[in-house]
Amino acid sequence: MKSLKLIFPFIILCCVGIYSCSDDDSGNSTNADSFDRQAMLANWADDIIIPAYQDFNAKVTTLKTASDAFEAVPNAANFNTLRQTWEAAYITWQNVSMFNIGPTQSSFLRSFLNIYPTNTANVDANINSGNYALQDINRNDEQGFPALDYLLFGLAETDAEILAFYTSNTNADNYLTYLTDVVNRINTLTNTVVTEWEGDYKTTFVNNSGNSANSSTNILVNEYMKYYEVFFRNGKIGTPAGVFSAGMQTPENVEAFYKKDLSKTLCLEALDALQNFFRGTGYNETTTIQSLESYLDFLNTMKNGEDLSGLINNQFDTSRVLISDLDANFYEQINTNNMQMLEAFEALQDNVVLLKSDMMSALSINIAFESNDGD
């Protein structure tokens, strides 16, 4: 039978298949030519995510100390320190904002800490009534860093006038209380999340190394993509530049709108964090570990494809150049020359193609979470 010969290779395959199915102990044997995804997860947790959270937690603790000091003695010096610690914590926040998984996700950390623009009318109302529940998810735009931005820089024109709200204002006590409450809430939320990451969740995260839609790699890479598109590209650049609103620029939607000269710093920090995660650069280190870049390179060597990771890194670099050219104050930039904002947006957009279309496809990571049948 000629046809029998034809399917001979298939029989071998079946034998191999049956043999291997009956063998269950091989688990995570490391192979010279295999990429160890579990090691990647462990690296992510140990060298990037947890160190970044710990640093952020430290900055938040400093912020709280400064806020307590200011509450006790509301003078100009303490106010200045408080502002500086806020700025430091806000910058460090950009390094952890993308890790929306596990305890971070379940505590809505990002949602409570950095939804902007902040709702100043509600913040004012909260202060006047002294009656508010910051745990309510619907009140996520009345707290976090953007609310502090308003409270520390946006209450009035001059520094002296702002400080006066906490000292000589008839409602000064209420202002002080609200400020402290917002800082305390950041502190509590961050503490909880960091403790969980340092504790049991890290093991859960590393052990969930499969390839299902609910595996750590799939969720985190999807979150990475979502953060890049929605919170980074759109939130920091696209939306204020009017990309989604019929040419209607909304510069008041920039991050750190009241501090004004911080928006570019925050944006660049976030860009670095995104690229460092892609490259696997350890937090505050220069050494790289296994991450998306090495994963892509591994898959690429196998199929002799294009140097995708190189293209992605180039595009990160191009974006960095364009963003660096922007005014330190995006509000100013949008009002004077929005074209430059749009160019930066397009550069970030070009990387979405590489990340979402090419990388996700190469890693065979499903973008849709819903369970469904395929062909």
Added chain:
Amino acid sequence: MLHNITTYLKHPVKAAPLAVFRIIFGGLVLFSTLRFLSQNWVEIYYINPTFHFKYFCFEFVKDFGEYTYILYAITLLASLGILLGYKYRLSAVLFFLSFTYCELIDKTYYLNHYYFVSIIGFLLIFLPAHRYFSVDAIRNSKLAFSHIPRYNIFVIQLMLFIVYFYAGLAKINSDWLFRAMPLQIWLPSLYDLPLLGDLFQKQWVHYLMSWSGMLYDLSIPFLLFYKRTRIFAFGLVVVFHILTRVLFPIGIFPYVMILSSLIFFDAAFHERIIGLIRQLFKIKHIAQNRTLYWVPNVKNRFVTGLFVLFFSFQFLFPFRYLLYPDELFWTEQGYRYSWRVMLMEKGGYVQYKIVNPETKDWFYVNHTEFLTEYQEKQLRTQADFILQFAHFLEGHFRTQGIKNPEVYVDSYISLNGRLSKRFIDPNIDLTKIKDSWKHKDWILPFNDKIYGF
């Protein structure tokens, strides 16, 4: 020659294989419908989405909101009717109509398996699958026949032949055979399967799987058809489909194919199955020994003509892609209804841009507002989805006060590991384009070649 063929097809054979097929098919679609309901997919797929992607020519098919469940209730009862052979014709008609209607609501969920189920449902309407071992045959002995013309079994076998063989033909292409794509992308991601996971990191495994998959699809209908190789072939069918079940999320389709291929087995085998069922459910045996002959009356002539037309269509329709220029995998013109399964890994990116021609203002659309993740996934890689959604956006922004919105799209596709390339002409205002059977010349050229079918 023709005479030989008609004699072969008219020749009376035992009805047991068709009866068993009826039971199996009824049982599987019953189970499949229950599974669909239990996953809450009716709500997720049909009720929740604000927008549905319509099949070309079937734009009139609407979902009924909460009442879509009534369609599923009909499908459920009809599958039970098919299983039992109770009011069989009515059941088959209702099953075909209700099942197909649900499929037509939104092409996001198109799967070749569902198309296959629709087709079998259609064929069953015209097959005397209720003449033997059915409630109908027990209730009305005039209906009962122990022998039926062979063509009634042959059409099912022929349909299975088409599914396998065409799936095999489609695998004869340079991406599948010489680049081991897309298995080379998919298999390494299954690293956590015991031992197989490590094997899947090796390139020779990807090639072996590609080639053996192609040879399997092409040869299996023949191996099943010839008695000497049948049992061996069935073994392959089982192993192959279990393997695909382990590797890919393909629902109940592997079981449909495994159990359907039993239709190739001879009547004695099926009579044993029926014997088992009789024992299990204590159904008493009623001796029947009547033969249903094919007589050239109007009804039989009509059905014969219908089958000839139907299979001519099935043989030719998958080749319609030859009428379109450029690469099939790129444009997907003629991709559906052609038994092309698991041939492509596509990543994609779409960004819609709305321009108000009066003010020259433009803005991007956040299309996730209107679509589910599943719908968006399909949108990213298929031109007809992109066009249809552009028309939806045109309507939407008209109501938002833009008199004549222009809709442009920034769209990229990466196909089988190639670097992303721009897919749709970004300078074309999609509101000016009508979908048709004609070539979509607003798709940019692929500028690459995939050889083969």
